[in-house]
Amino acid sequence: MHSGENPAINHGGKGSENRRPRLADIAEAVGLHVSTVSRVLNDDASLSIRPETRDRILATARRQRYRPNAMARGLKQARTGALAMVVPLLRNPIWASIQRGALQAAVDGGQVVMILEEPPDHARPPADYQYLVEESRADGLLIATAQRSAGERSRTPTVPHVYLNRRGPRPGNNVVMDEEKAMRLFVERLSGLGHRRLGVLDGFKTIDTVYRRTTAIRRLCAEHGMSAAFVHAEDTEAGGYDATMGLLARRDVPTAIGIGNLNQLFGAMKALRERGASVPEDMSLVSFDEDDCLGYLEVPVTSVSMPLEALGAAAVRALIERVNGGSGTDVLLSDPLVLVERASAAEPRPARRLRL
Amino acid sequence: MHSGENPAINHGGKGSENRRPRLADIAEAVGLHVSTVSRVLNDDASLSIRPETRDRILATARRQRYRPNAMARGLKQARTGALAMVVPLLRNPIWASIQRGALQAAVDGGQVVMILEEPPDHARPPADYQYLVEESRADGLLIATAQRSAGERSRTPTVPHVYLNRRGPRPGNNVVMDEEKAMRLFVERLSGLGHRRLGVLDGFKTIDTVYRRTTAIRRLCAEHGMSAAFVHAEDTEAGGYDATMGLLARRDVPTAIGIGNLNQLFGAMKALRERGASVPEDMSLVSFDEDDCLGYLEVPVTSVSMPLEALGAAAVRALIERVNGGSGTDVLLSDPLVLVERASAAEPRPARRLRL
DNA sequence: CTGTTAGCGCATTCAC
DNA sequence: GTGAATGCGCTAACAG
Numbered sequence: 001m002h003s004g005e006n007p008a009i010n011h012g013g014k015g016s017e018n019r020r021p022r023l024a025d026i027a028e029a030v031g032l033h034v035s036t037v038s039r040v041l042n043d044d045a046s047l048s049i050r051p052e053t054r055d056r057i058l059a060t061a062r063r064q065r066y067r068p069n070a071m072a073r074g075l076k077q078a079r080t081g082a083l084a085m086v087v088p089l090l091r092n093p094i095w096a097s098i099q100r101g102a103l104q105a106a107v108d109g110g111q112v113v114m115i116l117e118e119p120p121d122h123a124r125p126p127a128d129y130q131y132l133v134e135e136s137r138a139d140g141l142l143i144a145t146a147q148r149s150a151g152e153r154s155r156t157p158t159v160p161h162v163y164l165n166r167r168g169p170r171p172g173n174n175v176v177m178d179e180e181k182a183m184r185l186f187v188e189r190l191s192g193l194g195h196r197r198l199g200v201l202d203g204f205k206t207i208d209t210v211y212r213r214t215t216a217i218r219r220l221c222a223e224h225g226m227s228a229a230f231v232h233a234e235d236t237e238a239g240g241y242d243a244t245m246g247l248l249a250r251r252d253v254p255t256a257i258g259i260g261n262l263n264q265l266f267g268a269m270k271a272l273r274e275r276g277a278s279v280p281e282d283m284s285l286v287s288f289d290e291d292d293c294l295g296y297l298e299v300p301v302t303s304v305s306m307p308l309e310a311l312g313a314a315a316v317r318a319l320i321e322r323v324n325g326g327s328g329t330d331v332l333l334s335d336p337l338v339l340v341e342r343a344s345a346a347e348p349r350p351a352r353r354l355r356l
Numbered sequence: 357m358h359s360g361e362n363p364a365i366n367h368g369g370k371g372s373e374n375r376r377p378r379l380a381d382i383a384e385a386v387g388l389h390v391s392t393v394s395r396v397l398n399d400d401a402s403l404s405i406r407p408e409t410r411d412r413i414l415a416t417a418r419r420q421r422y423r424p425n426a427m428a429r430g431l432k433q434a435r436t437g438a439l440a441m442v443v444p445l446l447r448n449p450i451w452a453s454i455q456r457g458a459l460q461a462a463v464d465g466g467q468v469v470m471i472l473e474e475p476p477d478h479a480r481p482p483a484d485y486q487y488l489v490e491e492s493r494a495d496g497l498l499i500a501t502a503q504r505s506a507g508e509r510s511r512t513p514t515v516p517h518v519y520l521n522r523r524g525p526r527p528g529n530n531v532v533m534d535e536e537k538a539m540r541l542f543v544e545r546l547s548g549l550g551h552r553r554l555g556v557l558d559g560f561k562t563i564d565t566v567y568r569r570t571t572a573i574r575r576l577c578a579e580h581g582m583s584a585a586f587v588h589a590e591d592t593e594a595g596g597y598d599a600t601m602g603l604l605a606r607r608d609v610p611t612a613i614g615i616g617n618l619n620q621l622f623g624a625m626k627a628l629r630e631r632g633a634s635v636p637e638d639m640s641l642v643s644f645d646e647d648d649c650l651g652y653l654e655v656p657v658t659s660v661s662m663p664l665e666a667l668g669a670a671a672v673r674a675l676i677e678r679v680n681g682g683s684g685t686d687v688l689l690s691d692p693l694v695l696v697e698r699a700s701a702a703e704p705r706p707a708r709r710l711r712l
Numbered sequence: 713c714t715g716t717t718a719g720c721g722c723a724t725t726c727a728c
Numbered sequence: 729g730t731g732a733a734t735g736c737g738c739t740a741a742c743a744g
Contacts, residue, residue, distance in 0.1 A: 020490055022737055033715050038739060048713060067490040071436065072737035075427045075720050082470070082493075089456070091648075096452060100445065112485050112493060114438070114468045117459050134376055134423040136721090137438075137468060237652045266652040273654065292447075296593045296622040298629065298654050380719055389731050420731060428721035431736045492737090532713060 021064040084138035089120040089145045101312030105305040115214045123147040133159035139323045148208045160322040164315040166208035175315040182304045183216040185339045191224045198228045199247045202260030240267025255348035256284035280346035300342035377420040392563025410588040440494035444502045445476040457668030479503040489515040495679045504564045516678040522564035529672040538660045539572040541695045547580045551612045554584045555603045558616030558668040611704040612640035636702035656698035
């Protein structure tokens with residue numbers, strides 16, 4: 001390995017300090033004007049330049065390891081090249097997938113993503129995050145908090161924004177999953193198996209997805225001549241445990257339960273175990289969150305699988321469109337939305353009553 | 357609600373368009389010079405101004421909803437006020453906790469955090485992310501990818517950076533957990549219960565935490581006159597399943613297994629179930645990831661709980677210190693590090709041999 | 713084909 | 729106690 005060379009540091013003009021190279025530095029090195037260099041590096045189509053000069057510029061820029069200064073460029077163009085995403089403070093792994101899809105789409109769109117987490121105790125209205133755009137830290141807002149309209153008639157932000165996995169106060173900026181289709185998979189499968197009394201364990205109704213699921217299930221159950229009992233609890237194991245106990249204490253215990261998220265599912269399974277109800281003989285179970293671990297549980301759990309990464313990606317694309325001045329419309333993701341059949345959903349056992 | 361007022365839009369001088377208010381706008385409105393306004397808003401100590409004028413400025417700024425432009429300020433000060441965090445593309449929930457801690461600490465330090473996810477297929481050397489600083493998108497790098505030295509002698513970044521939950525090539529920039537202490541909790545507990553043959557199921561040895569754990573366990577086992585068998589596999593359920601099967605096929609089947617992460621744990625439990633090995637009678641189990649769900653499984657799983665949020669927060673603080681010119685030293689988090697005792701770790705049953 | 717000029721919004725050194 | 733001038737690094741409209 002031959003030493004004596006250090007290409008990392010600029011070695012150009014006399015007074016070249018240890019500063020990062022600027023446009024001016026490479027312009028000087030190549031003996032041209034900054035604006036020419038700028039246009040070449042941004043390959044401005046409306047510029048005719050002799051290839052030789054062009055190449056010299058490009059080569060020099062590469063040699064000096066030139067990097068455009070995002071702040072200077074942004075200041076001039078009134079664009080930051082960044083998006084801000086506000087996520088709820090949740091353990092639920094679905095947010096990891098959504099975030100992943102969003103980050104990927106942002107990279108593809110040449111944007112970076114800043115993440116903020118909303119404190120769990122008090123949800124803030126989306127307009128509270130506008131300052132990020134007003135301070136020129138981001139070009140737009142990805143509002144991924146779970147709560148339905150926080151407060152009275154929450155002001156809608158006056159900056160480019162998109163609601164992710166929830167709906168805002170008005171149509172036009174919402175990127176959501178087709179929860180109705182998801183619930184149809186759930187209800188119709190159980191109906192087909194012969195169930196007539198469904199239980200539903202989910203988060204609080206202030207969460208937009210929960211609200212949409214609940215509405216859909218109610219309608220679908222009516223359609224299929226089924227009854228549905230709802231319990232709402234925190235998105236935690238403890239919440240799922242308690243709520244399931246509540247469900248089992250009803251006069252008309254359901255023969256199948258749909259469960260809103262993974263954490264609640266663990267709680268529910270413990271409750272059933274303690275009550276001596278075996279799955280799926282005494283109780284069928286369907287999770288509304290898919291996760292690989294479901295296939296490895298004592299009894300593998302059937303679930304509804306949704307394209308979460310695609311949801312995050314769609315939201316970013318929608319936001320970029322709005323930042324670019326597009327008007328945009330709501331996006332509803334319906335594909336691929338499938339039931340992952342495992343062992344936890346089966347025909348009800350009519351003969352035996354669940355021991356309480 | 358009386359209408360006719362819209363405080364959101366600036367209503368100052370004649371030509372005031374719909375643009376966001378600048379320092380110049382409020383200077384004009386108040387009849388002073390921009391520089392004065394700037395100094396007041398940044399409350400410059402070396403400025404003597406009569407309180408009345410000062411208040412007038414502050415009031416006007418608030419009324420106009422003035423927000424300093426982060427790009428303009430950053431350009432001037434050569435500071436972005438942003439940190440970049442590179443995280444591995446993993447399902448493992450520990451990353452959510454680490455990220456959470458980091459975000460919170462950043463907010464406290466007046467910084468925003470941009471997140472990048474490193475593609476799983478090919479890890480890139482940390483220096484590949486320097487461009488974020490070189491482009492003035494961030495002031496420093498939080499390198500939270502899991503791999504040990506990616507490639508040969510990976511160049512260390514020449515910009516402010518900190519390694520999070522892994523060690524870089526050189527000491528001085530590492531913020532890591534005291535894995536040795538964590539492993540001591542594991543080994544000594546099982547030793548105390550009477551186990552003599554330990555199994556360890558973890559990720560690949562190219563992951564720095566895995567490497568450190570392995571080394572520590574080897575040493576601790578020697579100390580306590582125990583043997584240890586290691587299997588390394590992907591951080592997935594399938595990886596854990598296969599590796600556990602491998603462990604069970606050994607001549608000297610261990611009586612207890614430590615498991616590197618949650619996903620592998622689910623796989624391991626399935627393997628044990630299929631082999632008819634009951635926990636903890638035939639096999640004790642300890643997870644190196646703590647999670648609430650562990651308390652709700654068929655047999656609640658004992659785990660080592662680590663302060664993950666604190667780890668993320670410590671890393672951000674360390675990075676901010678470096679950005680501010682501090683030299684910084686390694687940080688080792690040792691508290692609170694505790695064994696969460698549940699049902700999966702118990703005395704070995706010497707009488708019966710595990711049926712293979 | 714290339715150079716000149718202006719200015720994005722702010723902080724800061726100096727002058728008065 | 730306050731104002732003027734300068735420049736951070738870049739792009740864009742307009743000259744030549």
